[in-house]
Amino acid sequence: MSRVTMTYREACRQAIREAMLRDERVFLMGEDVGAYGGCFAVSKGLLDEFGPSRIRDTPLSESGFVGAGIGAAIEGMRPIVEIMTVNFSLLALDQIMNNAATLRHMSGGQLGVPLVIRMATGAGRQLAAQHSHSLEGWYAHIPGLTVLAPGVVEDARAMLWPALQDPDPVLIFENAALYNSEAEIDDPPPVVDIRSAAVRRHGSDVTLITYGGSLHKTIAAAEQLASEDIDAEVVDLRVLRPLDDATIMASVANTHRVVVVDEGWRTGSLAAEITTRIVEQAFWDLDGPVARVCSAEVPIPYAKHLEDAALPDVDKIVHAVRRTLGEGA
Amino acid sequence: MREFRMPSLGADMEEGTIVEWLVQPGDRVQRGAIVAVVETEKSDLDIEVFDDGVVDELVVPVGRKVPVGTVLALLLPPDAAPVAGPVKTPAAAPVAVVEPRPLAVHAEEPRPHVISPMIRRLAEDLHVDLTEVHPTDAFGRVHRDDVERAAEHRAAPPPAASVAHRAHRASPRARRLARERDIDLSGLSGTGPDGNVVGADVLGAPERLPVNVATAAKPERLLKRRRAIGALMTKSWQTIPQYHLRQRISMEMALTWLDHHNAEAAAESRILPAALLMRAVAVAASRSEDVNGFWVDDHFEPAEHVNLGVAVALRDGGLLTPSLANADELTLPALMAELRHLVARARTGHLRASDTTGATISTTNLGDGGVDEVTGVIFPPQVAIVGFGAVRDEPWVTDGALVVHRVVHATLAADHRVSDGRVGGLFLASIDQLLQEPEAL
Numbered sequence: 001m002s003r004v005t006m007t008y009r010e011a012c013r014q015a016i017r018e019a020m021l022r023d024e025r026v027f028l029m030g031e032d033v034g035a036y037g038g039c040f041a042v043s044k045g046l047l048d049e050f051g052p053s054r055i056r057d058t059p060l061s062e063s064g065f066v067g068a069g070i071g072a073a074i075e076g077m078r079p080i081v082e083i084m085t086v087n088f089s090l091l092a093l094d095q096i097m098n099n100a101a102t103l104r105h106m107s108g109g110q111l112g113v114p115l116v117i118r119m120a121t122g123a124g125r126q127l128a129a130q131h132s133h134s135l136e137g138w139y140a141h142i143p144g145l146t147v148l149a150p151g152v153v154e155d156a157r158a159m160l161w162p163a164l165q166d167p168d169p170v171l172i173f174e175n176a177a178l179y180n181s182e183a184e185i186d187d188p189p190p191v192v193d194i195r196s197a198a199v200r201r202h203g204s205d206v207t208l209i210t211y212g213g214s215l216h217k218t219i220a221a222a223e224q225l226a227s228e229d230i231d232a233e234v235v236d237l238r239v240l241r242p243l244d245d246a247t248i249m250a251s252v253a254n255t256h257r258v259v260v261v262d263e264g265w266r267t268g269s270l271a272a273e274i275t276t277r278i279v280e281q282a283f284w285d286l287d288g289p290v291a292r293v294c295s296a297e298v299p300i301p302y303a304k305h306l307e308d309a310a311l312p313d314v315d316k317i318v319h320a321v322r323r324t325l326g327e328g329a
Numbered sequence: 330m331r332e333f334r335m336p337s338l339g340a341d342m343e344e345g346t347i348v349e350w351l352v353q354p355g356d357r358v359q360r361g362a363i364v365a366v367v368e369t370e371k372s373d374l375d376i377e378v379f380d381d382g383v384v385d386e387l388v389v390p391v392g393r394k395v396p397v398g399t400v401l402a403l404l405l406p407p408d409a410a411p412v413a414g415p416v417k418t419p420a421a422a423p424v425a426v427v428e429p430r431p432l433a434v435h436a437e438e439p440r441p442h443v444i445s446p447m448i449r450r451l452a453e454d455l456h457v458d459l460t461e462v463h464p465t466d467a468f469g470r471v472h473r474d475d476v477e478r479a480a481e482h483r484a485a486p487p488p489a490a491s492v493a494h495r496a497h498r499a500s501p502r503a504r505r506l507a508r509e510r511d512i513d514l515s516g517l518s519g520t521g522p523d524g525n526v527v528g529a530d531v532l533g534a535p536e537r538l539p540v541n542v543a544t545a546a547k548p549e550r551l552l553k554r555r556r557a558i559g560a561l562m563t564k565s566w567q568t569i570p571q572y573h574l575r576q577r578i579s580m581e582m583a584l585t586w587l588d589h590h591n592a593e594a595a596a597e598s599r600i601l602p603a604a605l606l607m608r609a610v611a612v613a614a615s616r617s618e619d620v621n622g623f624w625v626d627d628h629f630e631p632a633e634h635v636n637l638g639v640a641v642a643l644r645d646g647g648l649l650t651p652s653l654a655n656a657d658e659l660t661l662p663a664l665m666a667e668l669r670h671l672v673a674r675a676r677t678g679h680l681r682a683s684d685t686t687g688a689t690i691s692t693t694n695l696g697d698g699g700v701d702e703v704t705g706v707i708f709p710p711q712v713a714i715v716g717f718g719a720v721r722d723e724p725w726v727t728d729g730a731l732v733v734h735r736v737v738h739a740t741l742a743a744d745h746r747v748s749d750g751r752v753g754g755l756f757l758a759s760i761d762q763l764l765q766e767p768e769a770l
Contacts, residue, residue: 256502256528284505287527326522 030082175213638688
């Protein structure tokens with residue numbers, strides 16, 4: 001086994017390549033994925049390698065091409081549908097929720113939809129409110145879907161294949177701020193499951209629960225806290241639905257204090273769901289209220305300073321931890 | 330006799346439930362007084378009595394639903410003497426019974442004031458002791474004004490009380506731990522946010538003197554002991570460059586001598602092999618300066634005498650290492666007697682201060698448990714520990730012949746900052762040599 005250094009973007013591309021090479025039923029479909037190479041350049045070069053029948057450019061019609069993907073999946077293909085950002089996925093929400101997520105149940109098990117939908121999510125690049133929201137928590141609400149949020153290069157590389165093996169629809173959220181991040185990973189990539197969370201840093205004083213684009217901020221916060229003698233454990237959810245309660249509760253039982261970091265809005269959020277589960281399952285292990293660091297409840301602003309102010313960052317996480325531990329803020 | 334009936338409290342009211350009686354038999358009531366609380370489909374309503382009189386009997390108990398017009402209570406005329414003898418109250422329906430509220434009119438004795446949750450909260454916020462608030466309401470209800478007035482007139486502000494109140498807040502985990510350990514949370518000071526009691530405060534708290542000391546006091550005591558051992562051993566492992574030596578020692582001579590000695594000795598003066606080993610260690614240590622003493626402030630301070638530390642396993646877990654002072658000067662029988670007492674004191678938790686300080690070198694003997702050998706971890710600031718396993722029959726070569734000897738594996742862990750392997754080897758050889766001439770010990 002060797003090690004290779006690659007970007008998150010390259011990891012996504014290599015994952016798609018691997019899937020295309022391993023399974024001829026796999027194809028990629030979406031806006032600008034072919035000639036343009038993908039809005040975030042994830043599919044650059046794939047058209048040349050696999051040709052237009054497997055790397056398919058679609059019209060600007062999310063509902064149309066997601067629906068086509070669902071049909072292809074039902075008929076035995078293994079489509080990877082790319083939606084430019086989660087904001088635009090709302091145009092396909094009817095297909096995702098009313099068809100992809102429900103057909104297995106409504107057909108009494110006769111129709112499965114082994115479809116993978118990839119989309120970018122998250123803010124931080126001054127793309128303003130219509131391109132910057134983190135709505136993955138909404139999808140995590142829907143029974144019938146598996147929702148993944150690779151937060152590290154390794155998961156970006158490794159999660160697509162098991163997602164394609166799932167007999168039901170899987171949504172993969174790639175935080176756009178991560179595409180340029182780089183890491184050394186195993187080659188060939190490790191086999192990962194798409195059911196469990198990962199503890200990215202072990203600690204004994206407080207559990208920081210996060211995923212996706214907030215993971216690196218949270219790890220940075222944990223490192224800063226370490227210099228203050230606060231030993232933080234970082235749990236990377238990786239899988240937003242179904243949530244890995246066991247890993248979360250085991251960590252809480254160890255640290256007794258929790259801060260949830262979620263780029264989504266606070267109200268009705270994934271952070272709220274996690275907090276509730278902790279209260280339901282680990283109440284008697286808690287030494288204090290669960291704290292949350294979420295995005296400000298505004299449409300994500302365009303102006304840099306306002307956008308920064310609206311998002312979770314290292315300072316906010318550190319402050320929340322200090323408050324939780326009663327160290328003052 | 331007048332009848333007090335369930336009134337119609339609205340055109341569409343057909344029945345009502347008595348939630349609370351505010352009067353008792355014998356109470357004198359005036360027309361218009363509130364005597365009961367009735368629950369209708371819409372809300373709880375206070376109901377007034379329509380006649381002056383003395384309550385004779387409450388016919389309908391709390392909790393029972395009755396149609397409009399049902400007789401609820403019987404009243405005697407106002408000039409009637411208060412009822413004597415047993416009061417007539419109805420058997421309560423199986424519903425939570427609420428304390429009757431006092432009726433100010435002719436109330437015969439003080440009754441508990443009626444205090445709503447909101448008022449309790451207000452009193453808590455204003456640090457008002459509700460038992461000292463006198464309601465101005467005719468029915469004994471404490472109102473917001475009463476509490477606020479009490480707060481204004483309070484003699485001295487009670488910041489201390491406020492702090493005490495806050496300190497009683499405890500986290501869910503603290504509550505669980507306290508429950509499991511039977512600890513009174515109110516006695517704890519909190520180290521969490523806002524001074525709240527958190528789990529660590531409970532774990533560090535002395536336990537309430539339990540009925541069964543042995544079981545209830547166990548976890549915390551053991552936890553502390555475990556932590557202490559852990560801290561010391563971690564320090565040893567992290568700061569002392571330790572080297573380890575092992576030597577097989579034939580116990581044939583020593584045990585043969587010991588068997589003879591014990592055969593002739595009274596039961597109480599018999600000597601255990603362990604004592605013989607310790608005596609050998611003590612004498613050898615007194616001759617080998619570089620293993621007996623302390624590492625202090627980056628240099629070695631040899632000790633004049635040998636205070637021999639003895640690792641004693643405790644029956645409920647953990648270990649203690651009391652020491653035999655001046656072990657090098659104790660005769661073997663004296664050492665045996667001291668050892669006996671020391672182990673007994675350690676195991677019953679009655680060690681003396683002098684037992685627990687000043688070991689200059691330690692021994693650990695796990696032969697009882699049957700292990701072949703034990704490599705000890707040095708107790709800082711000491712610089713060496715000698716370990717002994719079980720004495721076993723083993724093959725032994727002597728004068729070119731293979732024979733069976735009783736053999737013990739002796740190990741040495743020593744501080745490389747103080748001595749080198751050669752010194753340690755000589756030390757173990759010295760122990761060996763002493764054991765070959767047991768009568769000299």
